[in-house]
Amino acid sequence: MDSVLAATGSGVHDILSPGHELIGGLSLLTDGQWFWYSDLAHYVERHHVTLDERFIQHARSRNWAPPQLTRAELVGIEEAVFDNEGA
Structure with missing residues (x-):
């Protein structure tokens, strides 16, 4: 199972299809x-x-x-990836 690093309430639309139909929610x-x-x-x-x-x-x-990542591993990755978000 993939580990979800970040999830949003945003919907994702298929940008390659003519109708741009909704295909799900956006997660990293x-x-x-x-x-x-x-x-x-x-x-x-x-x-x-x-x-x-x-x-x-x-x-x-x-x-x-x-691999199923632990909460501590995900927090460490989150801090590394999103560290400069507020800068």
């Missing part, structure tokens, strides 16, 4: 090394968006199963 996911938005799977599946080969190799090396 991580496995502790890579970050991706929750709508990535939709774009890969529906629009065949190509992923970075380094990301694919990383996921493959983990048997396609990201």
Whole structure:
């Protein structure tokens, strides 16, 4: 299971489809090394968006199963990622 680093109440619309239909809520996911938005799977599946080969190799090396991060690990990542938000 992916670890949710941040979630919003914002809806995500498919920017590649003509109708820009709503596809879900926006979340930032991580496995502790890579970050991706929750709508990535939709774009890969529906629009065949190509992923970075380094990301694919990383996921493959983990048997396609990201680790479940602890709360402390997520807090540390959050502090590193969002540290400059208020600056």
